[in-house]
Amino acid sequence: xxxxxxxxxxxxxxxxxxxxxxxxxxxxxxxxxxxxxxxxxxxxxxxxxxxxxxxxxxxxxxxxxxxxxxxxxxxxxxxxxxxxxxxxxxxxxxxxxxxxxxxxxxxxxxxxxxxxxxxxxxxxxxxxxxxxxxxxxxxxxxxxxxxxxxxxxxxxxxxxxxxxxxxxxxxxxxxxxxxxxxxxxxxxxxxxxxxxxxxxxxxxxxxxxxxxxxxxxxxxxxxxxxxxxxxxxxxxxxxxxxxxxxxxxxxxxxxxxxxxxxxxxxxxxxxxxxxxxxxxxxxxxxxxxxxxxxxxxxxxxxxxxxxxxxxxxxxxxxxxxxxxxxxxxxxxxxxxxxxxxxxxxxxxxxxxxxxxxxxxxxxxxxxxxxxxxxxxxxxxxxxxxxxxxxxxxxxxxxxxxxxxxxxxxxxxxxxxxxxxxxxxxxxxxxxxxxxxxxxxxxxxxxxxxxxxxxxxxxxxxxxxxxxxxxxxxxxxxxxxxxxxxxxxxxxxxxxxxxxxxxxxxxxxxxxxxxxxxxxxxxxxxxxxxxxxxxxxxxxxxxxxxxxxxxxxxxxxxxxxxxxxxxxxxxxxxxxxxxxxxxxxxxxxxxxxxxxxxxxxxxxxxxxxxxxxxxxxxxxxxxxxxxxxxxxxxxxxxxxxxxxxxxxxxxxxxxxxxxxxxxxxxxxxxxxxxxxxxxxxxxxxx
Numbered sequence: 001x002x003x004x005x006x007x008x009x010x011x012x013x014x015x016x017x018x019x020x021x022x023x024x025x026x027x028x029x030x031x032x033x034x035x036x037x038x039x040x041x042x043x044x045x046x047x048x049x050x051x052x053x054x055x056x057x058x059x060x061x062x063x064x065x066x067x068x069x070x071x072x073x074x075x076x077x078x079x080x081x082x083x084x085x086x087x088x089x090x091x092x093x094x095x096x097x098x099x100x101x102x103x104x105x106x107x108x109x110x111x112x113x114x115x116x117x118x119x120x121x122x123x124x125x126x127x128x129x130x131x132x133x134x135x136x137x138x139x140x141x142x143x144x145x146x147x148x149x150x151x152x153x154x155x156x157x158x159x160x161x162x163x164x165x166x167x168x169x170x171x172x173x174x175x176x177x178x179x180x181x182x183x184x185x186x187x188x189x190x191x192x193x194x195x196x197x198x199x200x201x202x203x204x205x206x207x208x209x210x211x212x213x214x215x216x217x218x219x220x221x222x223x224x225x226x227x228x229x230x231x232x233x234x235x236x237x238x239x240x241x242x243x244x245x246x247x248x249x250x251x252x253x254x255x256x257x258x259x260x261x262x263x264x265x266x267x268x269x270x271x272x273x274x275x276x277x278x279x280x281x282x283x284x285x286x287x288x289x290x291x292x293x294x295x296x297x298x299x300x301x302x303x304x305x306x307x308x309x310x311x312x313x314x315x316x317x318x319x320x321x322x323x324x325x326x327x328x329x330x331x332x333x334x335x336x337x338x339x340x341x342x343x344x345x346x347x348x349x350x351x352x353x354x355x356x357x358x359x360x361x362x363x364x365x366x367x368x369x370x371x372x373x374x375x376x377x378x379x380x381x382x383x384x385x386x387x388x389x390x391x392x393x394x395x396x397x398x399x400x401x402x403x404x405x406x407x408x409x410x411x412x413x414x415x416x417x418x419x420x421x422x423x424x425x426x427x428x429x430x431x432x433x434x435x436x437x438x439x440x441x442x443x444x445x446x447x448x449x450x451x452x453x454x455x456x457x458x459x460x461x462x463x464x465x466x467x468x469x470x471x472x473x474x475x476x477x478x479x480x481x482x483x484x485x486x487x488x489x490x491x492x493x494x495x496x497x498x499x500x501x502x503x504x505x506x507x508x509x510x511x512x513x514x515x516x517x518x519x520x521x522x523x524x525x526x527x528x529x530x531x532x533x534x535x536x537x538x539x540x541x542x543x544x545x546x547x548x549x550x551x552x553x554x555x556x557x558x559x560x561x562x563x564x565x566x567x568x569x570x571x572x573x574x575x576x577x578x579x580x581x582x583x584x585x586x587x588x589x590x591x592x593x594x595x596x597x598x599x600x601x602x603x604x605x606x607x608x609x610x611x612x613x614x615x616x617x618x619x620x621x622x623x624x625x626x627x628x629x630x631x632x633x634x635x636x637x638x639x640x641x642x643x644x645x646x647x648x649x650x651x652x653x654x655x656x657x658x659x660x661x662x663x664x665x666x667x668x669x670x671x672x673x674x675x676x677x678x679x680x681x682x683x684x685x
Contacts, residue, residue, distance in 0.1 A: 001068065001349050001356050004075040006277040006296045006364030010270050011077045011321065013094040015122070016104035017114025018060055018083030021134040023047050025104060025257040025266075026067040026080045032188065032263045033069040035351075039258070048352035049080040053459060054452050062452060063425075064090045064307055066319060066350045066366055074271045077366045083114045085655050086449035089395045089428035091121065093306040093377060096393050097321040097366060100128040100244075100274040102266065107254075108138045110146050111153040113655045119154050120628065126247045128275055132266060136164050137171045137256035150252065159209055160252040162265060163199060174254050174262055175199060177206050178236060185261045213249050214239030237272060244273045277364025283323055285380075285390045292388075294324050296363040300386035301325030303367075306393065308377045310425040311460075318375055319350055319368045323390070327367070327381075328360040334384040337392075338374040341384065345370040377427045397660055398430040398443030400646035402450055403471065407464040415440065418461035422453060429453060436548070437471040446646055469643045473593060474677065475666050476542030477551045480587035481506040486578025488570050499570030501531055502558035505582035512539060513553040523559040523571075530568035531556055534575030543583045544590055544674075545681035550666070554582075590674040591666040592638050596621075599633040599649070601657040606631050608652050616641035617670075636664060 014022040026049045027039040040047035045056035049065035061082040068077045079094040095101065101122060105115055122129050131154075133146065143164050150158045165173040165182050173184040175195055180203055182195045195203060215225035217239045224231065231239070243249035253269065255262020282293035285302070294302055307319040327333075333342040348355040350368040361367035375381065378393040406415055419431045419442065430443035444450050450467060457463045482505045490497040501523065514532045523531070535554050542549045559574075597618075601609055603625075610620055610633070618637030626632055642661070649657045669677065 001070065001075075001358070003358075003360060003362055004365065006362065008073060009075050009077070009277055009364045010100070010274050011079070011098040011277070011364070011366060012270060012274065013079045013081060013091070013098040013101040014104060015081055015091060015101050015118040016083055017106065017109070017112035017118075018085075020083060020104045020106040020109075020112070020114070021257045022080050022083065022104050023049050023061055025102075025132070025134065025263070026065075026078055028257045028260045028263040029067065029069045029076070029078060029267070032260055032267070033071050035069060039260075048354070051353040054455055058452075060084050062087055063309070064094045065352050066307075066368075068349055068351055068356075068366070071267045072271065074267075075365070076267065076270065084448060085114070085117070085650065086444065086446035086452075088117065088445060089426075090307075091118070092393050092395055093427075095121070095125065095127065096304060097306040097319075099277060099280040100130075100270070102270075103129055103131045103250075105131060105133050105146075105150070107133050107136045107141050107143070107146055110149045116153065116656065122247075128244050128247055129250050130244075130266070130269060130274075131158055131250055131252045132262070133252060133254045134257050136254055137259055137261070141171070143254075147252070154250070157248060157250045158252055159213060159249060160206055160254070161210065161269070162253045162262065163203065163206070164254045165193075165196070171256060171261065174265065175203060176265075177203055177210065178240075180207065185259070188260055190264065210240075211236075213243055217242035217246070217248065240273050241275075245275050245279065283390055285388050287386065287388050294388055294390070296324055298324035298388075300388065301327055301331055301381075301383055302386075302388040302390070303327065303381045304390050304393075305375055305377055305379045305381065308375075308424050310421050315371050316424065317350070317368050317370050318372045319366065320381060321366050322361050322363050324363050324388075326360050326362040332383060333372075333381050334387060335372075335375050335379055336382060336387040336389040337376075337379040340374040342372045342375060342381070345372070376424055393427070395428045396445065396658075398428065398445065399659060399661070400446055400450065400644070401430075401441050401443040401470055402467040403437075403439040403469065404442055405466045405468060407466060411463050411465075412440075414461065414463050415457065415465060418457050418463055419453075421461075422456060426453075434470070434473065436473040439470055441470055442467075446650065447644075472640045474545065474547040474669070475591040476544050476547050476549045476583075476588055477591055478505060478507055478583060478586035478588050479668075480585075482582045482585035484578050484582040484585060486574040486576070486581065488573040488577060490570075491565075496562075496565035497567065497570040497573070498562035498565035499527070499567075499572075499574035500560040501556055501571065501574045501578050503531075503535075503575070503578045503582060504555040504557060505579075505586050506553050506555075507551055508553040509551065510553075511550050512536065515553065515555040517555055517557040518559070522561075523556065524561060524566075527561070527566070527568065527571040528556065530571040531575045534572035535579055537572075538576050538579040542588065543580055544588050545678045547590070547681075549583070550591070554579075590669040590677060592640060592669045593663055594636055594665055594667050595639050595642065595661045596664045597633075597635045597637060597642070597645075597659050597661050599635060599657060599659040600626070600630055601633065601649075601653050603629065603631050605653045605657060606633070609633060609649070609657065612648070612652060613637060616645075638667070638669075639663075 030036045031039045065080045081091045081094045162174040175182045184193045215222045282295040285294045302324045303320040303322045305320045309317040347358045380389045382388040487500045539549045621634040624632045
């Protein structure tokens with residue numbers, strides 16, 4: 001594959017609902033451009049972009065794959081992203097590596113949840129886009145109905161630049177609205193045919209709407225439009241480019257990827273109207289702690305690593321987009337995020353799992369290298385002389401956490417190492433050790449993602465694990481007061497032990513307060529630290545279920561000692577005896593962590609979500625309507641009731657709902673629930 005200058009490169013992310021046909025579309029691009037002799041099929045597990053074992057077994061994309069093709073004198077880097085919601089984070093990296101996106105829509109399904117999610121992301125970041133209405137060769141497709149749905153759900157900026165061409169009810173090609181010409185397909189061959197009479201009026205209406213949109217993109221064109229003059233071909237192209245680039249227009253094209261209908265039109269419109277790396281907005285970055293903007297004109301090399309692939313046999317592959325300068329095998333690589341110099345391995349253009357060797361990769365292009373020791377997804381590669389560092393890629397926070405337990409003893413270390421490798425590949429995977437429960441936790445977007453991780457641990461790293469609901473980090477405290485004596489006396493020949501303390505216990509706001517009010521030397525001052533230490537050690541295990549004790553004040557006010565037998569150990573033991581007795585007499589209670597949830601949902605699901613929150617012992621704190629019409633709900637609920645909320649919310653809202661959570665405080669567990677927790681704890685012991 002030859003090197004292309006930036007103005008001849010188009011980096012395009014393919015977005016859309018799962019099974020809308022993104023992977024099939026990449027197969028069509030490869031077949032259309034002569035890279036492959038036959039198209040692979042997702043069902044057969046032989047596609048270029050879905051190549052790992054998990055993807056083939058499940059029949060869905062799990063990670064972003066880069067598929068470069070050459071057509072005419074252009075190079076297209078298509079980034080095939082997963083449509084399944086658990087792997088939604090992959091889209092964030094793909095979009096950072098591309099200047100525009102194609103939203104793929106299944107004509108037989110219309111606007112699906114994945115379509116809505118991708119569109120909201122495109123709108124949020126003002127991404128240049130085209131909409132590809134796929135699978136028009138399926139039976140009983142009502143194009144006008146689907147078009148109306150697209151306009152209703154996505155907005156009026158969706159305007160078709162192509163209409164479907166049918167013969168005897170069969171989808172055979174498309175009508176180019178701008179050129180007012182129709183094209184019929186026979187395999188990869190395309191022939192121009194007359195525009196059907198019954199569609200000419202619709203073509204004219206849509207063309208007029210497009211001309212109005214083109215006019216709005218430029219003042220001179222607007223003036224010409226209102227004066228009644230016709231636009232030249234070049235003026236139409238200029239207006240289309242402007243409208244697509246500023247996202248005021250989302251042109252719709254039609255086709256059937258599995259029959260390669262309309263695929264060449266995608267290549268044509270992307271080359272004509274999508275921004276190139278030259279015309280794309282500069283990237284925000286820092287250099288020597290100063291904020292800068294980097295465009296392709298910057299001579300120094302810089303690149304953003306947007307994807308990491310971990311293979312236990314091949315090693316680690318880092319996929320990057322060169323933002324400025326160029327990289328060769330001799331380039332000295334510096335990672336400013338880690339302040340590390342990296343040794344460059346092989347340099348290549350990735351195409352699925354295939355590696356096309358490269359001698360250099362220039363600004364605007366996408367490439368890959370192997371065996372970078374320190375670099376992770378989201379890091380910048382640059383030179384030490386010009387340490388450019390781009391803003392990191394932001395990923396959605398984890399919403400489902402599970403505890404990892406090895407099936408075989410002694411696998412703990414192997415599990416930790418394997419999970420750390422997998423977090424390099426998937427930045428949305430969170431791995432953490434809970435210091436209180438001692439459990440190893442993994443967090444992600446949903447149960448499918450965590451299921452894939454479990455399978456990879458087994459197939460790639462030879463480790464078998466179970467996932468369980470995490471243990472809750474409960475606390476214990478007291479509601480009342482107590483006044484107790486703790487006395488330790490031991491005589492067994494030789495030196496004895498003697499310690500005697502009188503302590504008051506009461507609730508307080510701080511985690512633990514130790515106070516002393518001893519008069520007349522009843523307890524010598526040098527034993528106070530031993531008493532305090534004995535109490536602090538007891539705080540680790542409460543009297544109800546063995547959970548840590550908080551919000552308690554202990555006041556040592558009296559006691560006695562023996563001139564010979566008293567020592568620090570005796571007073572520590574006396575304090576522990578007082579602690580146990582004092583806790584039992586001061587109305588001990590169990591506390592549970594309460595989390596705050598910020599939930600975003602369409603208004604239609606508000607009643608269901610509120611009712612469900614009440615069943616979980618939750619409280620609705622407030623609601624706020626968002627600019628896009630959705631509702632933001634603020635709620636609090638016990639953590640123990642929300643383990644699988646990510647799964648349940650998705651089911652309640654048809655995957656349209658999302659949430660974030662954070663810890664707010666501890667609250668008393670209702671007595672009936674506390675009894676069960678205490679009983680379970682004693683059973684475990």
